[in-house]
Amino acid sequence: MTTNQSPQPRDQSEERSSDADEYIQITNLRKTFSKGTIVACDDVDLDIGPEDFVVLLGPSGCGKTTTLRMIAGLETPDSGTITIDGREITDLKPKDRNLAYVFQNITLYPHKTVRKNIQFGLDMKTDLTNEAKQERVEHAADLLGLSDLLDRKPKALSGGQQQRVSLGRAMVMEPDAFLLDEPFSALDAKLRDQMRVEVKNFSANSKRRWFSSLTTKRKR
Ligand SMILES: Nc1ncnc2c1ncn2[C@@H]1O[C@H](COP(=O)(O)OP(=O)(O)OP(=O)(O)O)[C@@H](O)[C@H]1O
Ligand SMILES: [Mg+2]
Secondary structure, three states: OOHHHOOOOOOOOOOOOOOOOOOEEEEEEEEEEOOOOEEEEEEEEEEEOOOOEEEEEEOOOOOHHHHHHHHHOOOOOOEEEEEEOOEEOOOOOHHHOOEEEEOOOOOOOOOOOHHHHHHHHHHHHOOOOHHHHHHHHHHHHHHHOOHHHOOOOHHHOOHHHHHHHHHHHHHOOOOOEEEEEOOOOOOOHHHHHHHHHHHHHHHHHHOOEEEEEEEOOOOO
16 A cells, blocks of 8 residues: 555544554555565554454555555565554464454365364364364354354355355454455345444454455446
């Protein structure tokens, strides 16, 4: 993102400081590709408070995905810092950040059931007992309205149901924050509206931070 397109701190008159009210602080973040010839993000500053739901809005190619990927640790910034809860994480590996990233395209394992898809991260990254894993999977499925679909494979689901499985997979990890990259772009208008309401409801209840990206559509 270039400076004039970048999201700004909510109150620009406030001095930037390591304020306890700010949970995620992004300062002067810059990222280039192709030996500096493509500037994806330039001088991005953003302060996000606890329990905030932040949406990055901008035209295609302005750097929303790149910003989310740097927060998640999937890209390394050229310069700038990212701090979470007072701890600088700019150079930490993704696995050491406790953040969940939901990709722009739905990426479910086609041969695994909904249950196994949701459980996948728990199997890979935790030592929880099977009972504890099932408890988390069933709780997320309940919140997302997927309880009756746990034994189905992704191809037997609608787009909206698949998207909810992607969210469930992130939710069971109990991350500090959710990073959603255009989570509803693959859905039709009706499902998109439905998912917006659902995410709003469970983000209000979860007390976790939500950070999402959206592309603006030009009116023709
Ligand atoms: N791996 C890469 N190599 C080279 N250029 C890249 C790479 N990733 C992103 N870019 C470029 O960086 C810029 C920002 O890309 P990014 O994917 O962050 O945009 P976006 O705002 O998410 O766009 P969209 O709304 O289309 O998803 C674009 O010009 C893109 O072409
Ligand atoms: Mg993008």
